[in-house]
Each structure stands twice: as C-alpha cells, then as structure tokens.
Amino acid sequence: MNELRNLRTGLGMDVHAFAEGRKLILGGVDIPHYQGLDGHSDADVLAHAISDALLGAVRGGDIGKLFPDTDPAYKDADSLKLLAEVARFVRDQGFQIIDVDSVIAAQAPKLSPYREVMRENLAAAMALPVENVGVKATTTEHLGHEGREEGITAYATCLVCRTG
Numbered sequence: 594m595n596e597l598r599n600l601r602t603g604l605g606m607d608v609h610a611f612a613e614g615r616k617l618i619l620g621g622v623d624i625p626h627y628q629g630l631d632g633h634s635d636a637d638v639l640a641h642a643i644s645d646a647l648l649g650a651v652r653g654g655d656i657g658k659l660f661p662d663t664d665p666a667y668k669d670a671d672s673l674k675l676l677a678e679v680a681r682f683v684r685d686q687g688f689q690i691i692d693v694d695s696v697i698a699a700q701a702p703k704l705s706p707y708r709e710v711m712r713e714n715l716a717a718a719m720a721l722p723v724e725n726v727g728v729k730a731t732t733t734e735h736l737g738h739e740g741r742e743e744g745i746t747a748y749a750t751c752l753v754c755r756t757g
C-alpha cells in the first residue's frame with residue numbers, strides 16, 4: 594500500500610492556433626504543412642502538454658510558471674529542451690518518470706508518418722525508453738477549432754513514482 598501511495602498521475606493539455614509563416618513542430622519534428630502553430634516558443638503543443646502532465650504529477654505548477662511567455666529567453670524556444678528541463682525538475686523533486694501517453698487532435702496534416710520519430714525525440718528529451726512514450730493522433734471529424742483547422746490540441750498523461 595505504501596508503494597502505491599508513491600505513485601502519482603499527471604494530466605496536461607495545450608492548444609496553439611495556426612498561423613501562416615510559422616513552422617509546424619510536433620514532438621520535435623518539423624512537419625511539412627502550409628501553416629504552422631503560433632506561439633512565443635516554437636509552439637510544440639505536444640511537448641507542452643507532456644510538460645504540464647509531468648509538472649502536474651509533482652504538483653510543480655505549470656509550464657508557464659517555469660518558462661514565462663513574457664521572458665525573451667523563451668522566444669522561439671526549442672520545446673524539447675524545455676521538456677528535458679521539466680524532466681530534470683521532476684527527478685530533482687525525487688520522482689521517477691514511469692510512463693507517458695498522449696494524443697494530438699488535428700484535422701490535418703496526417704501525423705501517423707511522424708509518430709515514431711516524435712516518440713523517439715520525446716523519449717530522448719525525458720531520458721525514457723521509447724516504449725514508455727505513447728503518441729496518438731485523431732481528427733475531430735471536422736468539429737471544433739481543430740476540425741476547422743484553426744489550431745491543434747494535445748493531451749498527455751503520465752505516471753511517476755516518488756523515489757526519495
């Protein structure tokens with residue numbers, strides 16, 4: 594029972610709007626598309642959702658607390674590097690990251706060709722085996738802001754265990 598008490602789950606979600614002239618970076622992959630996501634950073638909505646899941650699990654606030662979007666240091670920031678910092682923070686708080694799963698809601702482009710490289714990038718950023726990182730994609734059947742191709746939403750969950 595005591596060991597189970599050391600387990601914590603985390604939930605994260607993030608939304609970024611599409612904008613012309615921006616890159617579409619998801620899970621650290623630069624995906625060819627006619628529009629990209631707007632943001633202060635590189636707007637990697639998947640890396641942000643996973644970062645928030647991890648921070649939630651250790652009650653560490655959220656990504657905006659660690660990396661304020663008013664700080665010029667994070668202008669066009671590589672969100673995989675921010676995720677690596679979050680993973681280090683989680684470990685410094687005395688937790689082991691066990692597993693991460695995620696889903697990207699995007700009407701377009703087709704993301705499944707990029708799934709494995711996204712998993713590899715994210716796993717490397719968190720120093721996790723790739724089998725402990727899940728990435729899925731879904732359309733929203735043309736409903737909502739994702740369905741109108743106005744933006745992309747990402748959701749993530751994680752499981753961590755207190756080690757210290």
Ligand SMILES: Nc1ccn([C@@H]2O[C@H](COP(=O)(O)O)[C@@H](O)[C@H]2O)c(=O)n1
Nearest residue numbers: 699700701702703704705730731732733
């Ligand atoms: N942007 C996306 C959305 C979906 N996929 C893949 O297509 C499958 C079917 O999507 P539905 O929304 O119709 O359920 C989904 O399971 C993904 O494998 C994708 O690659 N990119």
Ligand SMILES: C[C@@]1(CO)OP(=O)(O)OP(=O)(O)OC[C@H]1O
Nearest residue numbers: 632633634656657660661662667
């Ligand atoms: C990572 C940050 C850094 O400015 O990136 P943004 O592109 O502003 O993305 P958002 O998910 O709106 O907020 C998180 C910010 O901390």
